[in-house]
Amino acid sequence: MLQQTQVSRVLDFYERFLSRFPDLKSLASAREGAVLAQWRGLGYYARARNLHKLARRVVREEAAVYGGVLPTSPRELRALPGVGAYTAGAVASFAYEQRAALVDTNVARVLKRCFAPALHPKRARDLARLWLIADAVLPRSGRAGWTHNQALMELGALVCTARVKHCGKCPVRTLCRSADGELG
């Protein structure tokens, strides 16, 4: 749901959706129409269809492989419908505490401003470089990586925002290559 959609907008849909489909099994046994009905109003309906396919694949078709549970490595997650590089990294890091980098729109902006101001995250070439930076600054352990990734995303969501950045309140302004203000 959070793919290209603001958290504040997702919250209500998330609660209602999980109330209707509490786990992968219930989602897999539902009709696609029922899933889309819960999704109505949120937009990007391919996400709903992909999530439904994912549930059926994990629970039914490849139950022998997955055992009804999501895999833990980014590479395996990436192979599932609707799961790209970001979502794979987010699930591996946040759900399973694996050591995995993740670059969403927030992290891309933070890393760009902090380490590589000349890059343009919209270009695939430059985004790939930001992924390399994300991996380079990622702590060794999965547990520390969880905190690190949460911190990067929070920084992007609350301080290093897209429209109005708040460099004066930023904890890493002294090492940021794009920071405003009298401090460098």
Place this chain on the structure above:
DNA sequence: CTCCGGATCC
């Protein structure tokens, strides 16, 4: 690279 939804920010 384009398309996909719609609320919200500026």
Place this chain on the structure above:
DNA sequence: GGATCTGGAG
């Protein structure tokens, strides 16, 4: 009015 939002598929 345009940009932006915890992207991914065709």
